[in-house]
Amino acid sequence: RGKRAFIAGVADDNGYGWAIAKSLAAAGAEILVGTWVPALNIFESSLRRGKFDESRILPDGSLMEITKVYPLDAVYDNPDDVPEDVKANKRYSGSSKWTVQEVAESVKQDFGSIDILVHSLANGPEVSKPLLETSRNGYLAAISASSYSFVSLLKHFIPIMNPGGASISLTYIASERIIPGYGGGMSSAKAALESDTLVLAFEAGRKHRIRVNTISAGPLRSRAAKAIGFIDMMIDYSLENAPLQKELTAEEVGNTAAFLASPLASAITGAVVYVDNGLNAMGVGV
Numbered sequence: 001r002g003k004r005a006f007i008a009g010v011a012d013d014n015g016y017g018w019a020i021a022k023s024l025a026a027a028g029a030e031i032l033v034g035t036w037v038p039a040l041n042i043f044e045s046s047l048r049r050g051k052f053d054e055s056r057i058l059p060d061g062s063l064m065e066i067t068k069v070y071p072l073d074a075v076y077d078n079p080d081d082v083p084e085d086v087k088a089n090k091r092y093s094g095s096s097k098w099t100v101q102e103v104a105e106s107v108k109q110d111f112g113s114i115d116i117l118v119h120s121l122a123n124g125p126e127v128s129k130p131l132l133e134t135s136r137n138g139y140l141a142a143i144s145a146s147s148y149s150f151v152s153l154l155k156h157f158i159p160i161m162n163p164g165g166a167s168i169s170l171t172y173i174a175s176e177r178i179i180p181g182y183g184g185g186m187s188s189a190k191a192a193l194e195s196d197t198l199v200l201a202f203e204a205g206r207k208h209r210i211r212v213n214t215i216s217a218g219p220l221r222s223r224a225a226k227a228i229g230f231i232d233m234m235i236d237y238s239l240e241n242a243p244l245q246k247e248l249t250a251e252e253v254g255n256t257a258a259f260l261a262s263p264l265a266s267a268i269t270g271a272v273v274y275v276d277n278g279l280n281a282m283g284v285g286v
């Protein structure tokens with residue numbers, strides 16, 4: 001049987017989530033995605049209207065199939081957590097069962113089990129503010145959407161993950177080195193995500209034989225990255241200073257995710273894997 005993957009954080013064809021979906025599909029996996037509720041309508045209608053068809057082409061010429069798109073808001077674990085104003089919001093009231101627990105239940109009902117869980121989402125409302133100017137709410141929101149969201153997804157999906165399965169998240173070097181401009185507590189959120197990768201690798205490995213790894217990716221001009229406001233500078237910096245002086249493609253991150261999710265990586269867990277043209281290894285810019 002082919003493997004089944006659930007990829008949280010796909011809302012267009014520009015980000016890492018989409019590229020990971022493609023690499024997993026090319027390797028024969030069935031693809032389910034979780035799309036942020038406010039982005040759901042435009043993503044589904046664009047898919048239907050063929051707007052992504054060119055980006056859906058796999059190496060063998062066929063088109064990637066997304067078996068099902070689930071609405072998801074990973075900052076809410078169950079309906080009791082959802083504030084009234086969000087419930088009443090038109091974009092949210094138009095969909096249902098989009099909290100983490102409900103999505104896991106729906107996937108269980110629809111498909112029974114999965115093999116691969118991918119977390120490719122982050123959000124920090126104050127990302128453009130320096131940490132010294134970040135509010136408590138902004139900081140906690142960054143951690144909730146970007147770090148706890150992974151704990152929650154793994155917690156709720158692990159009961160339906162087949163032993164031998166794998167989970168993968170996406171992190172950024174701002175967790176361990178100073179990257180001015182990656183503010184709002186997003187650097188803190190990535191540090192938490194990486195630390196949690198270790199502890200979750202232990203707990204999920206011992207209890208369920210599930211591997212937990214994270215990919216520290218170099219800069220990509222995704223929708224989320226453009227919102228931060230310094231992505232072009234980061235891409236130029238990498239081109240100038242990294243050991244490999246080429247633009248990083250989302251496909252390179254997708255292929256690493258496919259490797260980490262596969263039996264080829266059966267002894268790799270609790271790892272931060274750099275996919276950044278080697279930039280992390282530099283001590284000075286040259």
Ligand code: NAD
Nearest residue numbers: 011015016036073074120121122170172219220222224225
């Ligand atoms: P992206 O915009 O393609 O992906 C982010 C996704 O998160 C979007 O689809 C957005 O709708 C979704 N999202 C936000 N809040 C959500 C919520 N509460 N519930 C569910 N979904 C939510 O951008 P990307 O850059 O590909 O980001 C994917 C991951 O890669 C993130 O973890 C990001 O931090 C990481 N990353 C990105 C870069 C980069 O340069 N782009 C570098 C390193 C790591």
